[in-house]
Every structure is written in C-alpha cells, then in structure tokens.
Amino acid sequence: NKIIEKILTVWIGKFILISENLRKIYIRKYKVEKEKTMVAPDGVDLKIFDINLSKEEARREKNLPLDKKILVYTGKFKTMGMDKGISDMMKAVKILNDENILFVAVGGYGEEVEYYKELARQFSISERVKLISLLPQKDLAIYQKAANALLMPFPFNTHYAYYMSPLKMFEYMASGRPIIATDLPSIREVLNDSSASSGRGNAIIVKPDNPEDLARGIKTALENKELVNKISAQAFEDVNKYTWEKRTGDILNFIK
Secondary structure, three states: HHHHHHHHHHHHOOOEOOOOHHHHHHHHOOOOOHEEEEEEEOOHHHHHHOOOOHHHHHHOOOOOOOOOOOEEEEEEOOOOOEEOOHHHHHHHHHHHOOEEEEEEEEEEEEHHHHHHHHHHHOOOOOHHHEEEOOOOOHHHHHHHHHOOOOEOOOOOHHHHHHHOOHHHHHHOOOOOOEEEEOOOOOOOHHOOOOOOOOOOOOOOOOOOOOOHHHHHHHHHHHHHHHHHHHHHHHHHHHHHEHHHHHHHHHHHHHHH
C-alpha cells in the first residue's frame, strides 16, 4: 500500500521493533531505511522474577507436590484465538507416560481452562495436569521456581515465528530453570541450544508442532543434570541484557 509506505518512510523518523525479523519486514516491504530502525525485544523485571526461592520452598508455597517432576508453562493459553502449544505439551505428557510428571499451566481465562481440562480428559492425563487461571506476575515467578523445566513450545505460524517477542521467554530466563522452546526465528534471536557455535547454549530447542520431539526435550531436561545446570546458568547470565531498564536506556539513546 503506497499510502502506508509514505506514512512510514516520510512522516515517521524512527522505528523501534521488537524483533529482527520484524525489522527485515519493514525494510523489505515498506522500504524503511535500516538506520531509522532499532530492535528492542521485550524484557523482564528482575526484582519480580529473580527471587531467592528454592524449588522446594516454591512448591510448598503453591501447594505443589515435592516428589513430582513438574513441568511449568506460564502466560496466556491462547493469542488471538491461536493455541500457544498447550495441546502439544499435553500430547508430550501422554507420550512420556510417566505418572511422576505433573504439567502445570498458569494464566488461562475461564473458558480456556475448561477447554484444556476437557482436552486432558480426552488424553486420559487429567491426574497429570493442573490448569490455573490468570495470576499476578509475582505468583508466576513462584510457579517458575517450582519447576523442573519450563515449557515454551509455540507452534509454527507467521505470528509466532516472525512477529512476537514473548515476555515469558525473558521471565523464564530469570528463573534459573531450564527452558524448552521450539525452533522458531523469533525464539532463535534470543535462545540457542548446546550445539550453538558460540558454545553458550541457554535452552533446549525442539521442533515446532512435534509432540514427540517435545517429549524428547522434556526427557533430556529431566535426566541430564549437567546440561540443565549449564543452560540455566547461561540463560540467567544472558537475561541481564534484557531488563526493562536496559531496554529503556537503549531506546532513549537511539531516539537522541
């Protein structure tokens, strides 16, 4: 659209975009000059998510079992009506067929919670799934601390692959717990696996829309303590680049 292109290239002086992929789209589609653009991903408030709480303390606070292997997802269950991978998480739990695994998802609205409860019943895993409605960030931080692993298996579609910068990614990184995420361009801007050329892997990366590979990633997170410790520490180190304070400073410097 020529009108949109003119507005973007003539009337707007600077562009602050949440992902490198979005920047490429603006440059290619709307002919925006790269010098006018800046990538500023979402971030995290470490005062909320970097809390001094052990796994056991967090579980006691939220009445979660101490003896289970707990997989946690926090955040909205759907975006614009699109599943965020919760159905694949349930399928992975079904595939693993381990009664000691408990999947906890926190952040759904009422009708979404009921929808996924029904899905868990269909998969015959209701006793291994706990679904919780929307809660404040301070509660999400505690649930994340209670986890053996944090799940973020977004499906592959245009929005998730190219447009998003998920808040939960940075919140997970601050938790000190291992992250399992799907291999999407938007995710790869921040997370990478242990095979990364830098040698600084900070997550377990699995194929999108593939419950079997997600199950493999979960199994790795539950069994490979050396890898878990390494990627969790690296993610925590990396998240210091993504605080809201740093983001604000970078944007102000760009505008000036």
